[in-house]
Amino acid sequence: MIVLRNLTKVFRHGGRRKVVADNINLTIPSGVSVGLLGRNGAGKSTLIRMIAGLTAPTSGEILTDGQISFPVGISGAIHPDMTGAQNTRFVARIYGVETDALVRFVEDFAELGDHFHMPVRTYSSGMRGRLGFGINLGIQFDTYLIDEVTATGDADFVEKSRKLFRARTEKAGAIFVSHSIPQVRQMCDAGAVLSGGKLYYYPDVEDAIAAYETRAHG
Template sequence: MIELINVTKSFRAGTNVKYTARGINMVFPTGAVVGLLGRNGAGKSTMMNMIGGSTKPDSGQIRITGTVSWPVGFAGSFHRDMTGAQNVRFIARIYGVDTEDLLDFVADFAELGHHLNEPVRHYSSGMRSRLAFGVSIGIPFDTYLVDEVTSVGDANFRRKSRMVFQNRMERAGAVMVSHSMTQVRQMCSAGAVLEGGYLTYYEDIEEAIDAHHRNMGTGEED
């Protein structure tokens, strides 16, 4: 369970202050797969980072029961001079999982071949994303934070990513950001809509999508 208690977050934009969270009180239930919806710039990534712990709210608390991942697929924390395999082993030790089991999973999933034993600085952005997704989803968390990650790679890799993600969701929950309403419908059972610094939870994903469309002033979108 993820509980937001009077959470406020703002940024200065020139002479103005922009709020991405205004005293939010909400619970993401244990085991739920929640689509986090909102217009560009609404603060979805900031919300994910606050839940993940990399960004602190200005005020309020975020209480977490169980384990929560970093944003799945985030590749910014790899050590560029270490190989992909060395990075995987390092992360496995930090999170207390078997190093070789995680490495075997990532090698099979990310399909990097011999590049897994090369320094990450030589990777393309796509290769880093595939490595990051493999490491993220290879560790058993209670709740995964997912930010557009299943859009990485070609059609076959995206299909495999969705299958692995859905398999994980049989035993875990997630908070997921995606601009594809088709993808949100396929993967999410509930929704939360962020608009003007306020977050509204909907137990029915279709109600969340409808509210998002009303905020956008648009009809159905893919």
């Protein structure tokens, strides 16, 4: 599980103050795929970065009893001057998994062809997403963080990605950020809505979607 305890994040810029997380206290259960919903600018990516340990909160803390993945889709998770293969090996070493096995998995899954051995800065955004998605789901985590990644490619590749995500989350949890309501319905069991610095958790994803749509159109 992931425990957010008195979690607060405030940005100050040019004399302005923006509160992304306002003293949030919430426990996200283990083994649940949670769709994180909110308007543009609500702070969803910042929250994901805090859970991943990439961004420090202003105050409060985040506790977990499991291993959390790096966040797929967030800029900076993949080094642009390294090849896809080099990035894969680097992440494997960080998390202590067998490097050659992960490289073989990602090369097969991501379907990047020769680009797998080229610098990531030469990739399209879709190719970066496929690489990051493959690296992330190639490792067994307790919680997967997925931020605004839609698998790109033909229908077979999209279906392959969906099946892999669901297979992984049969034994693990996930926090899945997407503006695609059909995708959230397909991928998630529960939901959370970030609004005005507050985070509202719903055990049923349909309740979360209804709350999000009410706030979005309110």
